[in-house]
Amino acid sequence: MLPTRLLLPLAYVPLKSSQLSCLRPYGRSSAHVAELLPDLVEISLSRAILNGFRTFCSSQDLSLKKCVPCKRKDLSPMTEGNASELKPKVPEWELVNDGGIMKLRRNWKVKNFLQGLEFFKVVGDLAEAEGHHPDLHLVGWNNVTIEIWTHACGGLTENDFILAAKIDKLPLESFLRRK
Numbered sequence: 001m002l003p004t005r006l007l008l009p010l011a012y013v014p015l016k017s018s019q020l021s022c023l024r025p026y027g028r029s030s031a032h033v034a035e036l037l038p039d040l041v042e043i044s045l046s047r048a049i050l051n052g053f054r055t056f057c058s059s060q061d062l063s064l065k066k067c068v069p070c071k072r073k074d075l076s077p078m079t080e081g082n083a084s085e086l087k088p089k090v091p092e093w094e095l096v097n098d099g100g101i102m103k104l105r106r107n108w109k110v111k112n113f114l115q116g117l118e119f120f121k122v123v124g125d126l127a128e129a130e131g132h133h134p135d136l137h138l139v140g141w142n143n144v145t146i147e148i149w150t151h152a153c154g155g156l157t158e159n160d161f162i163l164a165a166k167i168d169k170l171p172l173e174s175f176l177r178r179k
């Protein structure tokens, strides 16, 4: 007879025999399943826990998410409150209100003008891959500023935070002036 309540070593989730029956592989005897069951359930449960953890991480780590197409009709800018909630996830960036348009802004000093253009190329390739694009400024030959906002709605959406988080993961150190 199958164990009526199985305490799982990983999560101590009590399972009733009715729940266990769905696990019974076709044609195997109950005794055999009882033997297999702890491993089977433990594996599936640890995967569930791992997936849950990964989901939790990915929803926390914006750089693992993907930008979505900006369809004007169903897009509205997030509130300043929402933007402030997401801001800690991109600590290197500042939240600015530029004439009523909320944007993310970050500055760098590059080695020289051409390194600035190379810097833009690396960022540009990422933007093209994401289908979401930053405003790139190269001023006074070595001052780079990137501003990110969603033009389709005239403000900030999650795309902008995702792009900022991804830019922060790019290998840009070689273009930068030593501090």
Ligand SMILES: C[C@H](O)[C@H](O)[C@H]1CNC2=NC(N)=NC(=O)C2=N1
Pocket: 068, 069, 070, 071, 131, 132, 133, 134, 148, 149, 150, 151, 152, 153
């Ligand atoms: C369909 C596609 O998502 C749009 O054309 C994209 C392209 N890149 C974009 N980038 C930014 N920053 N804002 C947009 O509204 C935008 N729209």
